[in-house]
Amino acid sequence: EPEVTQTPxxxxxxxxxxxxxxxxxxxxxxxxxxxxxxxxQKVEFLVSFYNNEISEKSEIFDDxxxxxxxxxxxxxxxxxxxxxxxxxxxxxxxxxxxxxxxxNYGYTFGSGTRLTVV
Amino acid sequence: GNSVTQMEGxxxxxxxxxxxxxxxxxxxxxxxxxxxxxxxxxGLQLLLKxxxxxxxxxxxxxxxxxxKETTSFHLEKGSVQVSDSAVxxxxxxxxxxxxxxxxxxxxxxxxxP
Numbered sequence: 524e525p526e527v528t529q530t531p532x533x534x535x536x537x538x539x540x541x542x543x544x545x546x547x548x549x550x551x552x553x554x555x556x557x558x559x560x561x562x563x564q565k566v567e568f569l570v571s572f573y574n575n576e577i578s579e580k581s582e583i584f585d586d587x588x589x590x591x592x593x594x595x596x597x598x599x600x601x602x603x604x605x606x607x608x609x610x611x612x613x614x615x616x617x618x619x620x621x622x623x624x625x626x627n628y629g630y631t632f633g634s635g636t637r638l639t640v641v
Numbered sequence: 642g643n644s645v646t647q648m649e650g651x652x653x654x655x656x657x658x659x660x661x662x663x664x665x666x667x668x669x670x671x672x673x674x675x676x677x678x679x680x681x682x683x684g685l686q687l688l689l690k691x692x693x694x695x696x697x698x699x700x701x702x703x704x705x706x707x708x709k710e711t712t713s714f715h716l717e718k719g720s721v722q723v724s725d726s727a728v729x730x731x732x733x734x735x736x737x738x739x740x741x742x743x744x745x746x747x748x749x750x751x752x753x754p
Contacts, residue, residue, distance in 0.1 A: 529684075556741065566685070566730060566744040579741060614685060616742075630734075630742060632677075634684035 525549040529615050529633035536605055536640055544600045544636045546615030554618040555598045556630070557590065559583070559611040566614070572598065605640045612637050643668045647731050647745035654721055654752050662716040662748045664705075664731035672733040674698075674707050674714040675742070679728045688716075688729070692736070726752045 528547040536542050548555050557569040570580040572590055589601045598617075602609055616630040648663040666674065676688040676698070689698030694709035703718045714731060731745040 558742070565746040566732075566742075568741045568743070571741055612684075630675075630687070632685040632687075 525631070527615055527617055527631050527633035529613075529636050531636060532634065533637045534639070536638070538607060538640055539604050542602050542605055542638065544602075544613050544615075544638070546598045546600075546633055547596050548598055548615065548617030549619070549631055550596070552617035552619045552631070554578075555590075555592070556616040556618070557600045558614045558616065558632075560614065560635075561608075561611045569600070569613075602638075605638075607640050610638055610640045643672070643733060643735065643743045645731050645733055645743055645745035647729075647748050649746075649748070650728075651749040651751050654750070656723055656752055656754055657720045658752075660716070660718040660721045660725075660750065662729055662731075662750070664714045664716065664745060666712050666714065666731075666733050668712075668733055668735065668743075670735060671709075672735050674705070675732045675734070676703070676705055676714070676716050677730040677732060677744075679730065679747070681727070685730070721750070721752045723752045723754055726750055 530545045555572040558566050560566045568581050570584045570590055571578045587603050591599050612635045614635045615633040618630050644667045646665050673692045675690045677685045678688045679685050689700040691698040691707035694707055697706045705714050705716045728747045728749050730747045732742045734740045734742050
């Protein structure tokens with residue numbers, strides 16, 4: 524079964540440093556997302572991406588965050604200057620909406636990158 | 642706006658007990674509804690889904706029925722196993738192009754032998 528792949532699985536960084544989280548979505552999916560889960564809290568939407576541009580973003584996704592699809596396969600989330608409160612599990616997801624069947628509207632999530640800011 | 646409300650956890654059960662985790666939602670239109678599961682140390686996995694009213698999603702012995710009249714999507718399993726111990730998230734997604742998932746807070750299930 525196709526998978527969404529995220530790397531690294533765990534990253535530790537010092538406060539103020541830049542980090543890039545990487546994702547390889549499923550190849551025929553068109554919509555890409557980043558979500559995060561702070562420990563013990565609910566999963567929160569960060570940003571969605573379609574046709575090489577941001578289609579929607581949450582209040583969390585401020586100027587410190589950016590996303591990019593640098594080539595045909597990778598989808599990255601960059602945090603320019605990390606803060607302690609950025610420590611969380613970050614999930615990438617992709618979604619197939621190329622089919623007209625509603626049953627295909629589900630997301631496929633990666634296994635996540637645990638970011639620890641110290 | 643859209644919201645999902647789940648019962649508070651943790652839910653503690655003995656093996657082979659019956660499981661219900663309640664989920665209700667608020668949304669405009671006709672969203673798709675999902676249950677995701679997160680096993681310890683792992684990411685989110687889709688457990689089951691339903692895309693229209695009265696649909697029943699099922700997988701691995703779990704079931705949930707999309708009830709529009711009560712705006713609910715309760716998760717049930719007739720006989721839980723220790724391996725079902727995980728956090729379960731109810732979620733919805735509007736059926737439009739850029740729609741995002743709105744999650745509940747998650748319910749931890751602990752099953753003891």
